[in-house]
Amino acid sequence: MTQFEGVLFDCDGVLVDSEPITNGVLREVLNESGWALTQAECMQIFIGKAVRDERARIEAETGQPLTDAWMRAFYARRDARLRAELQPVHGALEVVVAAHRHAGGRIACASGADRPKVVMQIEMAGMHPYFGDRIFSGHDQPRSKPAPDVYLAAAAHLRVDPARCLVIEDTGTGAQAGLAAGATVWGYCPEGHGRAFKGLAVHRVFHRMHDLLDSLTPEVAR
Structure with missing residues (x-):
């Protein structure tokens, strides 16, 4: 991949x-x-x-x-x-670990929610060691999603061109933000219909976190 x-x-x-x-x-x-x-x-x-x-x-x-x-x-x-x-999404921790390895630690969380909530949730899900200070909130940016600001801020912090970033989103609003930032967007849709991404240039829609895990670590996951 x-x-x-x-x-x-x-x-x-x-x-x-x-x-x-x-x-x-x-x-x-x-x-x-x-x-x-x-x-x-x-x-x-x-x-x-x-x-x-x-x-x-x-x-x-x-x-x-x-x-x-x-x-x-x-x-x-x-x-x-x-x-x-609160419960983590099934398989999400494994995906975060694989993404951290895949990108050499250059991963971030870019949420539209307020930062204290995002930090609390990531800590509860056992993911904080992989994100560290790379947690960004749309509340801290000039504009919230669907504007690209929070994704641009995250990519800048990682010192990575947004065009070389993969964004994982589950809503049309968030997908619009990732696309506007110039990133590749993959849409997570556990229900299986994908209507949230209709009309958007989302590169891939997947229905299980293990589908994403297979993409990030094909030689390990299989």
């Missing part, structure tokens, strides 16, 4: 199975604030996005301002639930 010089991972839905937990809590607090949403509706609206990026819609639906206090309360409840329930 192509020898990528850097491998950049999204976090939620790629490394850890956090989306149902986070969106479950988000649905609860939005319902309490006056916006009645089903779980499916909440997932459709917010997957791959920062909550603050939907500020205008949240304020319109709830009739309340999206305050820092509201966000702190949401983060606190979300993080407590994550600490109690």
Whole structure:
């Protein structure tokens, strides 16, 4: 396979199975604030996005301002639930180890979520020794995904041309960010339909982490 010089991972839905937990809590607090949403509706609206990026819609639906206090309360409840329930995506740790070896340590996590959450999740999943300080949040960049800023920041930190990077994403929003950065994007789609990447120039869609493991370490994985 192509020898990528850097491998950049999204976090939620790629490394850890956090989306149902986070969106479950988000649905609860939005319902309490006056916006009645089903779980499916909440997932459709917010997957791959920062909550603050939907500020205008949240304020319109709830009739309340999206305050820092509201966000702190949401983060606190979300993080407590994550600490109690979070599990890594099956096979993700093996993939991270293989990518670390494949790229000579030049791997990073580039997430649209707030950095404390991403660091907490990576530590819980046992992946922190492989990422170290190479953890990036869209909250710290001028623009969030689907803008490429967080992937460009990660590639710059690794001192790798984005065109020589592989991005692993599970949402259309994230895939757009990786493509806009000029990277090769592979889409993770455990459900098997791949609709999230429809119309996007995603190079490959895979359905099991071990498919990615086979690609990164064919001589070992088989």
